[in-house]
Amino acid sequence: GAGVSQTPSNKVTEKGKYVELRCDPISGHTALYWYRQSLGQGPEFLIYFQGTGAADDSGLPNDRFFAVRPEGSVSTLKIQRTERGDSAVYLCASSPWDRVNTGELFFGEGSRLTVL
């Protein structure tokens, strides 16, 4: 597909469980972002990758959240010991490295996480 793909599209889990959310960016896009969007709110920055490395992880709320991008393409957001407050839509976006300044982020449709 041509766009950013996120799986699963919906995930329901119980408090305390471990969750992985996957993002498959557009081919060739070196910049990759994770954002979290709660109901009625704008996207909240979590982490930004340039290639394989996390260039900015200042938005990760605590050490239960971790993200990897081992080969510079697919990224996985990992949440340990989920809490009800983690319920949100997790958005992934990718961009060519030279288009980041112009805000040309291509977003996926998100993974909707519900923690019961």
Next chain:
Amino acid sequence: QKEVEQDPGPLSVPEGAIVSLNCTYSNSAFQYFMWYRQYSRKGPELLMYTYSSGNKEDGRFTAQVDKSSKYISLFIRDSQPSDSATYLCAMKEDNFNKFYFGSGTKLNVKP
């Protein structure tokens, strides 16, 4: 105080109206300003971006940035029902690639 403030609306207008959407911000280092449109249960998509102050026009859309007032606007002319969506402003500093989003304004254009 949030970095970026945006009136959540909802804003309801008749088809053909001119719509004005606005954001204020507190960080004077912001240099890149973007407007995204987000349909229900979809990811945001970029509408326009502006660097520093000034106006930019693209079809029915005009973006304005007033850095002295820390205020940005998006105008939509001849609004259409298909413009009904949530509009998000976003901004970033020059040497950092972290985008700060507003909370979004929900727009409804009635036929």
